[in-house]
Amino acid sequence: MTKKLNPKCFKNWATAYTATGYLVPCCYCDNPETMNDSNFKKLLDASKVEESNSIEDILLSDEWSNFRDNLKKDIAPNVCFRYCGQNKTAIKKTIYIDGKEQFIYEVK
């Protein structure tokens, strides 16, 4: 079966800053398996915020560009398929209640 991605980081999903000082495409990346993935480490090499002049420098780096290009070709760490694989079911569903008002938000 071909694994396809529908990356949240191509949409409005928040970027993330890790407790270890890295800018990463999203908070789901911040787990031991992904942070130790040899390919993902190439992205991390360009993502230490305290060592960069600006956030723009990180986001415009070749490493982030390559990561983007790979996502488009469905090449990514396992975590991306887990949380951003196509046609998957909801991973979280939240019902917001404010007095009589209510709305439901699903993360897929």
Next chain:
Amino acid sequence: MSFYFLNRRDINIDLSHRCGLECPRCLRTYWKRIDKKVPGYDMTEKTFKKIISFYDYLIFCGQYSDPVHHPNFIKFLELSNEKNKQVSVHNASSLKSKDWYIKAFKAYPNANWHFGIDGLPKDSHKYRINQDGEKLFDIMIESKKYLIRKPIWQYIVFSYNENDIEQAKQMAKDNNIKLSITLSSRWWGNDELEPKNEELKLKDIPKV
């Protein structure tokens, strides 16, 4: 060169490695299991300023930490206020004093505070190990005196609290706070925390 990721102006910030809780599904438990310290350090003010010079919406929601345990968190809230950034704070640790919270609320009254109290306040420690749910619930109510936005009570549904949802709705209504009821998919096999009611759980996401 790519401009692709430049459009996103929201950032989820894990300010440090510090938290007072020991929630069983938290990544912190991974490091505890292998007998290592949780990795990380406190974000510096210099780094924080770099981040707020680019991002417009700051979500203080730790992967490993609770933001209230960063030693300069109140200062960071003040800086966010000065720069007129949108802010959400996700807090579950109840170890800070009420006086500390009042300073934090005053530092940025327009911040959106989410309090993770999973279940009735008397029971929330069953998942949020070390949490004093009743203390944090009182602080959430107190926050209304200082915050512009209504605080949000975040309630993740577990087996021990799945029958208390209606009571929680009534408590939220009585106290004029928002309630967010979250159904999780983060269950393991034979998981005693998993709700029994099928309507209150999501199927686990497929492994790849």
